Amino acid sequence: MEVADPDEPDEPEDLIEERTICGMRLEKTGRGCYLAYSQSRPETAYAVDINAYNGLGSCECDDFRFRRYPRWKTVRQPFDVLRCRHLRRVRTHVLDQIIKFYAKAEQQQ
Numbered sequence: 001m002e003v004a005d006p007d008e009p010d011e012p013e014d015l016i017e018e019r020t021i022c023g024m025r026l027e028k029t030g031r032g033c034y035l036a037y038s039q040s041r042p043e044t045a046y047a048v049d050i051n052a053y054n055g056l057g058s059c060e061c062d063d064f065r066f067r068r069y070p071r072w073k074t075v076r077q078p079f080d081v082l083r084c085r086h087l088r089r090v091r092t093h094v095l096d097q098i099i100k101f102y103a104k105a106e107q108q109q
C-alpha cells in the first residue's frame with residue numbers, strides 16, 4: 001500500500017515550494033528538510049532536518065550547534081528548549097501540513 005506523504009501537500013497553493021511562515025521564509029529541500037532563511041539577514045539560510053537525532057532535529061545555525069545541541073548530549077530528550085527558532089518554525093509548518101492532511105482524509109470517509 002502506498003502511504004501518502006503528509007509533508008507533501010497536494011493542494012494547488014501548496015505547490016509553491018517556497019513560503020513565508022510568520023515572517024520566516026522556508027524552502028523545502030526534501031522530506032522533513034528545509035532551508036530556513038534568517039529574518040535579520042535574508043541572504044542567509046540554514047539547512048534544517050526535523051528527523052535528525054531521533055526527532056530532535058538539526059539546524060546549521062550557531063544557536064543550535066553551539067548552544068542547544070551540546071545540551072542534547074546530556075538530556076537525550078527532544079525538548080523544544082533544545083531547538084532553535086528555525087527548527088521550531090519548520091516543525092510547526094510540517095505539523096500544520098500533517099493536520100490538514102488528516103482533516104482532509106477524515107472528510108473523505
Ligand SMILES: [Zn+2]
Binds near residue numbers: 046059061062063084
Ligand atoms: Zn537554527
